[in-house]
Amino acid sequence: MIPKRPLLCERLGFLYCPPWRVQGSSIAGEGTVVQVPELDVVFDLGWCPRMVLSSPLVAISHGHMDHVGGLPYWFSQRVFQKMGVGRCVCPKRLERPLMNMMAGWVPIENQDTPYQVQGLEHLEEVDLKPNTRLRAIEMNHGTASLGYAAIEYRSKLRPDLAGLSQSQLKELRDRGDEITYRLEIPLLAYTGDTQMCPNLLRREFCEAPVVLSECTFFNPNHRDRARVGRHLHVEDLPELMEAWKAKHVVLLHVSRRSSLEEARQRIEEVLSEEDASRVHMLMDHRRNRTRYDQQLEDSGQSHPKMVDGVAVEP
Ligand SMILES: [Zn+2]
Numbered sequence: 368m369i370p371k372r373p374l375l376c377e378r379l380g381f382l383y384c385p386p387w388r389v390q391g392s393s394i395a396g397e398g399t400v401v402q403v404p405e406l407d408v409v410f411d412l413g414w415c416p417r418m419v420l421s422s423p424l425v426a427i428s429h430g431h432m433d434h435v436g437g438l439p440y441w442f443s444q445r446v447f448q449k450m451g452v453g454r455c456v457c458p459k460r461l462e463r464p465l466m467n468m469m470a471g472w473v474p475i476e477n478q479d480t481p482y483q484v485q486g487l488e489h490l491e492e493v494d495l496k497p498n499t500r501l502r503a504i505e506m507n508h509g510t511a512s513l514g515y516a517a518i519e520y521r522s523k524l525r526p527d528l529a530g531l532s533q534s535q536l537k538e539l540r541d542r543g544d545e546i547t548y549r550l551e552i553p554l555l556a557y558t559g560d561t562q563m564c565p566n567l568l569r570r571e572f573c574e575a576p577v578v579l580s581e582c583t584f585f586n587p588n589h590r591d592r593a594r595v596g597r598h599l600h601v602e603d604l605p606e607l608m609e610a611w612k613a614k615h616v617v618l619l620h621v622s623r624r625s626s627l628e629e630a631r632q633r634i635e636e637v638l639s640e641e642d643a644s645r646v647h648m649l650m651d652h653r654r655n656r657t658r659y660d661q662q663l664e665d666s667g668q669s670h671p672k673m674v675d676g677v678a679v680e681p
């Protein structure tokens with residue numbers, strides 16, 4: 368008998384949540400890596416699919432292997448492919464151990480791979496793009512762990528000055544008065560691994576139009592597993608979905624203990640129809656493909672038909 372060949376490629380998940388693409392792979396305990404190309408960021412790096420090399424910043428949520436295993440490869444490949452030095456942010460407590468890890472790779476590769484690792488405390492921020500920053504938010508996973516929110520900053524005229532002429536505003540500014548204030552607009556939030564915690568109800572999560580959230584367990588008998596592993600369970604979703612205004616909530620980190628069909632069914636059981644329609648699963652390839660085809664059809668665009676990753680029709 369001829370043995371079965373291995374799966375030729377583990378498929379990557381893809382969702383278009385306008386204006387962001389959310390792409391990567393996430394299975395509890397095995398690997399989580401989620402890229403948002405338009406924001407130049409990758410959340411976690413359990414392993415390193417080729418496409419995530421193009422993002423210059425990796426935001427690591429915590430030190431479990433399924434979230435950091437691909438990091439040294441990513442640093443090394445970015446330099447090898449002449450894409451510049453990779454930059455990684457992580458919980459403060461991981462800064463030194465990750466640097467030690469990279470130092471350990473020097474004699475193995477016989478190469479001094481350049482890298483940048485910056486530990487962040489709760490609410491510390493780094494630049495992501497012009498006018499957009501990434502804010503670290505402490506989560507609760509039994510180890511130092513962070514979620515992240517991308518926040519756009521806009522400078523707005525103080526409302527009490529509306530109606531003044533340009534020359535009057537200039538006069539105020541010349542006098543040293545602050546005529547603008549800073550408006551913070553959450554763009555997208557990522558939970559990392561966490562159990563239910565007050566920070567999940569912070570404004571960054573409640574107001575982000577897209578939330579990428581772990582949800583590891585779905586079976587009603589797995590509440591204990593969720594509690595012990597400090598993960599979210601589908602029964603936490605009603606409270607979160609009520610608080611989060613997001614148009615799109617992308618669930619990650621689904622355990623292989625639940626089939627996608629079981630998970631979808633449970634989502635529909637615990638949430639209202641309207642809330643359930645806002646929830647997607649990154650690794651639900653079939654539904655995501657149908658959704659994307661519909662998005663294409665609605666836009667009037669056509670893309671080449673793909674078979675095994677190869678375009679077969681113009
Ligand atoms: Zn994990």
Ligand SMILES: [Zn+2]
Pocket residue numbers: 429431508560
């Ligand atoms: Zn974890």
